[in-house]
Amino acid sequence: MGDTSKTLAYPADLKYVKTHEYVRINGGEAEIGITAFAADQLGDVTYVELPKPGAKLKNEEKFGVIESVKSVSDLFMPVAGEVVAVNSRLASEPELVNLDCYKEGWMIKVKLSNPSELDLAMSAEDYKKFVVE
């Protein structure tokens, strides 16, 4: 941990936002989770509260809550969309967020309402600069 912000991974095929969520685009769908930086800052995740499929959420709207032993934070939409799936494994294995935030620890899948919003999101390189500062 400690000053790991320089060594954490930020896959190049994802988009990132300032509230530390990532977006993985798959056609018209996006997979959303939190970044390695956010997971590292939170420490041991104990609980993830997610919306129900069907929820229509705006960009930057709160979509859930993540709790660790240390703290509790809101989760924010990096894009607008309708929730089509949630990672139900997180209910019993919230630690997946710490172990593998970009794959097993994904949170929700949404159908994008306005894909052009993603133009404003950061690249991996920009996000890395953002968190190191």
Next chain:
Amino acid sequence: MTTAQLKQTPIASAHKELGARMVDFAGWYMPVQYKSIMAEHMAVRNKVGLFDVSHMGEFLVTGADAQKFVQYMVANDINKLNKPNMALYTQMLTDEGGTVDDLIVYRLDQGYLLVVNASNIEKDWSWLQENTVDFKSVALRDISEDTALLALQGPSAVELMARLGGDAVKSLPSFSYATGKLDGINAAWGRTGYTGEDGFEIFVSVDKAEKLWRKILEQGQSFGIEACGLGARDTLRLEAGLPLYGHELDENTSPLEAGLGWSVKLEKGDFMGASTLRAQKQLGLSKQLIGLKTEGKALPRQGYPVYDGEKRVGTVTSGSQGISVGYPIACAFVPPAYCQPGRKLQVEIREAKVEGEVVSKTFYKRK
């Protein structure tokens, strides 16, 4: 505040080397975690953990009236320390019976050593100074700056201590104190702690602290030792039912209200704050600290409201995942009418009322 303005313990550079996440705790640059709070918590429960608690304060009280003075300033009966090298847990109170700080008093060959909370060092020092006026011969010395403090805690702490300091350390009784060498380094240690496990708190001069820290970690490897931060210290103490100043104790809270009546000796004679405590005992308390076990996974945290149905009855003082017990735990102040174990109360967590049950504050008790 920038890191440059924070006070550092003599071990700060070793913490960074270990990859600790450092935070501002009461003006100190302290490690909150190294690997993970859960891993560190479990190491202390199952093996052994080492904490740097050098931020804590140490005061020496000497002089012909030292005994009378300390006896007047704390709520426990220090005459129970009937020979040197014994220690007890107690609180210093305000005139009105609120808690100035909680502390450990060690009886030394000459005088007493008071170990106080880092966040209260200056306040405690002034409070003690101010009150020496009624005592002819009392000398106070703040040795906090010269003294480092390490806590070695967990079921393997005693075996590891014996490896460093010889087999004699094994027979040191709980709340007793000894001096000697640990792997060649002069130190003093009490069989005390803040985790609910067996262990030691080790006093060492600041110039030897990092060396001792490294030696303990090195010798502790075969025991599965982990360096532990303030995060695990907090989850461990809460699970063991130990109060934290600023949460369960403050100047508006008496030790009786905080459930520490076992450490208050009203029959010992006059002492600071005694009249309020006597009145509380006679007339009853207006609030009392309870343990709460809550359902689900959302965690009750400090400041969250406690309800009995529609009625707000109290506030959470500390809350966390009970890492060893496996469910969310909290302490809260409520009127005595809501204190019976088994009583159902609710904690409001983000607009939802989560069902809880009053239980013993000692959520975890070592076997």
